[in-house]
Amino acid sequence: MTKPTLSGLIKNGAIWGFIVLELIFFSVAGHFWSMSESAFMDFGNMLLLLKQSAPIGIIAVGMTVIMINGNIDLSVGATYALSAVVMLDSMSWPIFAGLGDWVIPVAWLLALLTGVTLGLINGLIVWKTGVDAFIVTLGAMLGYRGLVFMYNGEQPTYHLNWTMVDIAEANVLGLETPSLVLIAVVVIVWLLMTRTVHGRNAYAIGDNREAAVNAGIRVGPHMLLNFALIGFLSALSAVAFYSASGSVNPNDGTLFELWAITAVVLGGTKLTGGSGSIIGTFGGVIAIQLLRKGLGYIGADTETVNLVIGTILIAVLFLDKQLNRKGQEELKV
Template sequence: MQPGALSDALKKGAIWGFIVLELIFFSVAGEYLSLSDNAFMDYENMLLLLKQSAPIGIIAMGMTIVMINGNIDLSVGATYAIAAIILLDSMTWPIFAGLGDWVIPVAWLLALLAGTMLGALNGIIVWKTGVDAFIVTLGSMLGFRGIVFMFNGENPTSHLNWTLVDFAEAQVLGLHTATWFLAIVTLVLWYVMTRTVHGRNAYAIGDNREAAVNAGIRVGPHMMINFAIIGFLAALSAVVFYSESGSVNPNDGQLYELWVITAVVLGGTKITGGAGSVIGTLGGVIAIQLLRKGLGHIGADTSTVNLVIGLILIAVLVLDRQLNVKGKEELKV
């Protein structure tokens, strides 16, 4: 075994080990502390958990590739809300009145298109102006949210289409529709990042941008594509979630960007870019959802959950730093 292989393996498998640990802990603790009689590792409960991970999870996949690319996108929560409004509102537009249930794919398409465009807009600004993605998307986060409030003030936008609800609540092969979407997105992006030239170039750009430029990789278009993908996924997440709920508040999706980034970082993606994996992010998403559900199961309230997740995030980063130290003789900074 090469030196460093052990810590490499530790780092890659760490998130799954952590999930196993959570499962054991909550099963055991649940026996004593839980108010309900149901076991934590109940089959239905786990399926529900996957379904509940989907909204954050789908966006987190996009965030993974944007962060591997060396950028970040803070505007996903607002994009999510815009896409949700377009989805629900467009179904009531008079021009689509004659379509019957065929309005559903049209509304979906519109919402996804809007998300993609908003993401691409972020990407173009980052590409053409060279302004840091953090700042650009901080601005668009505020701006997009402003658009959401301009649309309907503080009032929720609602529209229930029962065909759509049936679709969203369906279970194919045991898995919920939302879970299927999460799985497909994960698989597709895993393939893109590990098997395509675009994916490998995205890694190279995030890892050493100068080297990528020297090698003649066109940095800008790759970044824009990734921003367009995350915009699309934020909209997809909204589409999947609001097809079922049918009502969107103008505040929906707030803080999503932070939950998403937390999941991505827990999953082992470097904040500075160049390293990380879509599969790791899936682990991060599930770990957070497990923690939320598990703490709820043993009777903790929401604020405790947030405190614990925050502490774990910091602990993970400290651990990661320890594993990355190259030995005692390293230069102290």
């Protein structure tokens, strides 16, 4: 995990090298193709990029933890949408009518509680039934999305509260609330994974579950905690985003799980568990957002952007495989 070798450095630094390449490429290419007046690496543009990274980024941090632990969570997009619905709808519930603007923290709390509950449900099912997390959360993805539609049909759920919008668009040193939340989440979860017992054990379980059991580690509770965490982060992402926008469509958050996984994998976390880093995922999130913005900046349309990101994902993992291959011991299958 902490082996300071050359190949290790290349691997851990790879995503940041890739980001630098993107910046150089789009700055240069922008000179020739961009319709925009401002430079690509304009400071305001970069701040906006960070803010736009926040919704997927916050979820991707949780996904990193889940994947290091050897699981996966496909239900994050649905959890995100359902938490948003709960938050916005609860603000107009009659029982909270007398609260005035104090309804805002109550609504946030309810949203976060929703996320944690959905995460706990996933975690409990994975722990107690032993069914693969992929299957459990695939079912949850469909089920939770179903709840969103049951709530309000095809109609959007909306509630605009200007105090809440002000908080959501508050600005500290140029960083808006969603960016601040993202940075705080990255730092806290990074500390959780690198410095605490829970983080240590999560890596151990993901790397070799049998050996972890043999060392007396309680596998189930650790997994449960991680599912609660990703549920919380999905809801937090919804809180950060919908506090400003005030309106949620029942299809919002669709494909978030796949974008989150893409960022995590680009950031160097293994699908098989046991290895990966929060900082790498942060890099992965930034790299994807840079690509989107950059390709838009030089005039590419959305379809092209997805094609390019897909191609790069495969190319990066192929490179990673080449770097990681140890001699010829690998079986040819």
